[in-house]
Amino acid sequence: MSEHIVQPRVYIAIFLVLMAGTGLTVVAAFRDFPGPLNAVVALTIAVVKATFVVLYFMHVRYSPRLIWLVIAAALFWMALLFALTISDYSTRGWLPVN
C-alpha cells in the first residue's frame, strides 16, 4: 500500500454518506414498492454503503491491485455460491423425478 494518508475530512464525508444511507434504507423499508423491489432497494443501499466502507475506511481505493484481486475473488466465490444454490432450489419440481 502506498504511503497515502487519507485525510479526516474524507472519513467525515464518508461517515455522513453512511448515515444518509442508513436513514434512506429505513425510510424506504416502510414504503411499499411493487414486487420484489423492496428487497432490491434495501440490498442496493447496503451494497453502496459497504462499498464506501471498503474503498475509504479500509483504504482499498489506495491499495495495491493485489488487494483488489483478493476482494474480487471473494465476491466471485460468493456469486457462485448464491447463483448455483438458488438455481438449484428454485428449479426443484420442474422435472418429473420421483
Place this chain on the structure above:
Amino acid sequence: MPEELTTTHEAATHPALQHHFENMEQQREAGTLGMWVFLVTEMMFFGGMFLAYTLYRYKYPEAFAAASNHLSIYLGGINTVVLIFSSFTMAMAVFFTQVGKRRNSIVCLLLTIVLGATFLGIKAVEYKDKYRDSLIPGQLIPGRPFNPEVAKPGETDEHKLHLPPGATVKNVELFFWIYFAMTGMHALHMIIGIGLLTTMTIMAWRGRFGPEYYSPIEVSGLYWHFVDIVWIFLFPLLYLLGRHLESRLG
C-alpha cells in the same frame, strides 16, 4: 550467506522490521494482504449464513416478515449508527497513528472500544427481550423452549406474535434460528474485535506505534470494518424486510 545477500538496510532499521522483509513498507503490505485473505474466509463464513437466510426467506416470506417486524427497529437502528460511528473512530485511530499523534490515536481506539461495547449492550437488551417473549429457538434455553404467545386478530400487544395468513410458528422459529445464529456470530466477532483493540490500545500506550509502524492498527481496523459491513447487511435483512407490510400484517 554470501555478503551480497545480506541486509540492504543501512543505518538504523526499525525495531519492528522482521528479518524476512526488505523494508517496513513491504512488511506492511504483506500484513495487509494477510488480513484481507483472512477476511475472505470470514466472507465465506458469513456468506453461508446469508445464503441460508436467503433460501428460507423466499420459502416462507410471510413468517419471515412477521418475525422481522417483531424485532425492535429502534434498537437495531441505534446499533447501526453506533457501529458505523465506531468504524469512523477506528479510521481516525489509524490516521492519528500514521501522523504520529499517539494520544489522539489512543482516544480514538478507546472510543471505538466503548462504541463496540455499547453495541453489545444493546444487543444484550434485545436478547433479553427475546428471552422474555420465549422467542429463543429450540431448546437453547433448557426449560424455556420456543413458545411465543400468538396475538389474536385485533390484539395490539407488542409482546405477542402477529401471524398473518400463511405464517406458521414453526417458520417464525426458523427466522429466529437464523437471527440468533447470525447476530450471535456477529456479536462474537465484536467481542474478539474489542479484545484485539484493547491489545492495540495497550501497545499504543506503550509507544509501540508511529508513522513507520502502524500496520497492527491498520489490520485491526480492517477486521473492525469488516464486522461493520456484516452488520450493514444484517440490519436491513433481519430488521427491515417486512416493514412495508406492517399495516397489512397487523
